[in-house]
Amino acid sequence: MLRLFKSYKNKSDEQLMVLVKNGDHRAFEVVYDRYAGRMKAFFYRMLWSDDTMAEDFVHDLFTRIIERPDVYNADRALAPWLFQVASNMCKNAYRKRQFEMDYRDQLNGNHVHHPDVDQKMDEKILKDELHHRLNDLEEDRRQLFLLRYQQQLSIKELAAVFETSEGTIKSRLHYIKKRLLKSMSADQNVMMKENGK
């Protein structure tokens, strides 16, 4: 039994996914153990540092693998594919959130009182420096930043996730760093002004 599990752990992601397609639940468990933590960390940062939402998204992502394993092409590396699916799920979440915010704005315009849960959440998040920096970035760039520096994906893998060339990825990363530097220098200026007062 121990040897059986050991052999599963020695298999590559792609070999395990072939077994998952054939309904091997042990292979699925190994894939889950390899990626669930990483996926949660990614979702957590992408989805407004909401722990519950991040876990729900991890659950949804792996449910997709169970229900439709044929969507995964075994010729591709698993990690970029998983993060690509996760990125698309985040995009849908952003769209949904935007729709909800518009709806709330509309209700507020009609002078209907609603507890602003999102605002509370944002206040909590603003204390987190990393989130503060990521907030300065657009959704796509935030994804790219997290996949590169949080999930340590290579330039080649990122190119596969975003379906673009490696040159474009490098150029976007360069822009992100520039943006972060700009935002940091702006914050420093504000602090200096505050200290001067």
Place this chain on the structure above:
Amino acid sequence: MENKHSEKLDHLLTTKRYDELTAEEREWVEAELGGEEVFHPLSHIVKTAAREEKMAVSAHVRQSLVTRMKSKHKPLWVRVLNYKMPAYIGVLLLIMGIFVVFFAVPERQVIVQKTVTIAAEPVVDTVFIVQRADTVFLERIVEVPVYLSVHQENKKPQEKPVELSGQSLADHEEWTDLLVRMD
């Protein structure tokens, strides 16, 4: 900051502090980024992100997914055994099964052993046995001319055969031995 050096810069940002950089690296970073005041905060953000590579996921999420996986890919016999149906359908199926076994399935063929006598004509054939002779009988006929001198007086030839009167059987045998030796 040129994007062609992106990976090298990322490596330095994620692995080193500014004071850990070699003189050469420090010179390069200053040219690319602009010095410690830029390297330090950027490195801090990147390292913070890298520290969060993984987060613990609740055990119930795993349990729920594994249960789902197992239930989706149950073996056929488990699915058949766990198949839910009303009791009356089960009883009907049972009755149909019994009916099929007793009436629809043809009787089993039994093999009976019988002895049958067949009148077959005997086959007669000729067998030649070649056997070498082991005893050879040799027979020799010896013809010995016997000249007898007989005094014939002017008598008519006697028609009677010559009689060897006065010869005993012992004389006769001596004659015979003599004749054989002569041969």
